[in-house]
Amino acid sequence: MENDRLNNENILNKNYYYNEFKSLGTNYNDMKEIEIYDKRMSSLRDIKKEIEDIIKALDIKEEDTLVEIGCGTGEFSIEAAKRCKFVLALDVSKNMLKYAKNKAHKRRVNNISFYNAGFLSYAHKGDLFDFAISNMALHHLPDFWKLIALKNIKSMLKNNGKFYLYDVVFSFDFDFFEKSVEDWINQAEDYRMKESMRKHISEEFSTTSEIMEKLINDSGFIIKSKEYKSGFFAKYLCIKK
Numbered sequence: 759m760e761n762d763r764l765n766n767e768n769i770l771n772k773n774y775y776y777n778e779f780k781s782l783g784t785n786y787n788d789m790k791e792i793e794i795y796d797k798r799m800s801s802l803r804d805i806k807k808e809i810e811d812i813i814k815a816l817d818i819k820e821e822d823t824l825v826e827i828g829c830g831t832g833e834f835s836i837e838a839a840k841r842c843k844f845v846l847a848l849d850v851s852k853n854m855l856k857y858a859k860n861k862a863h864k865r866r867v868n869n870i871s872f873y874n875a876g877f878l879s880y881a882h883k884g885d886l887f888d889f890a891i892s893n894m895a896l897h898h899l900p901d902f903w904k905l906i907a908l909k910n911i912k913s914m915l916k917n918n919g920k921f922y923l924y925d926v927v928f929s930f931d932f933d934f935f936e937k938s939v940e941d942w943i944n945q946a947e948d949y950r951m952k953e954s955m956r957k958h959i960s961e962e963f964s965t966t967s968e969i970m971e972k973l974i975n976d977s978g979f980i981i982k983s984k985e986y987k988s989g990f991f992a993k994y995l996c997i998k999k
């Protein structure tokens with residue numbers, strides 16, 4: 759009897775789900791790592807242009823709503839919130855959310871809700887979103903769970919809602935796997951960055967472009983456009999079927 763009760767509770771708690779709250783690769787719960795990440799990203803990436811390109815590709819308007827999954831230090835969510843009605847920013851790291859919330863406060867942006875949940879654990883209730891976006895976060899899940907995550911994202915969107923995905927996805931020549939990876943890691947400017955790229959390859963779950971496209975299609979999105987860069991990066995603009 760007791761066992762039945764426990765089993766039923768376990769099923770209800772969905773404890774067979776992948777635990778997306780455990781940290782992989784870089785520890786995004788560590789405040790020091792978060793500060794380093796934020797500084798590094800603003801020097802490595804042209805964040806302003808990245809954000810502008812996404813806003814343009816999605817054609818985000820004042821009356822639109824958007825959910826970002828894996829918002830990190832909040833750069834995209836905050837800028838997007840200045841251009842639309844409401845942004846829901848999700849992340850599994852409480853400290854990332856704290857950092858992002860503080861940044862939004864400093865920039866006087868208050869039409870954002872920050873919420874501690876991820877691709878798998880977030881259960882949306884309420885009005886559906888016009889847009890979903892995820893930058894550099896989906897590779898934290900193994901492939902099967904990426905599919906479940908994509909299905910969950912689809913369920914949060916209005917019909918014809920758009921989903922923009924940017925991530926590390928492999929499209930290099932797999933006959934030259936080691937050379938490709940070593941060249942990629944060696945181009946990093948400092949030891950810390952090299953270490954985080956090494957961990958990305960050895961501990962995280964980036965997959966191939968063929969698998970990623972299949973997962974996106976199987977989850978019920980149509981890939982409207984895609985772009986592969988330097989064998990390691992991919993951007994997809996997807997529409998809910």
Ligand SMILES: C[S@@+](CC[C@H](N)C(=O)[O-])C[C@H]1O[C@@H](n2cnc3c(N)ncnc32)[C@H](O)[C@@H]1O
Nearest residue numbers: 778786828829830850851876877893894895898
């Ligand atoms: C490499 S950072 C990217 C942050 C930001 N999107 C950017 O482009 O700079 C990855 C982020 O994804 C978050 N993350 C990892 N697994 C996640 C999951 N299952 N659901 C939601 N967020 C996740 C991490 O906590 C971290 O903030």
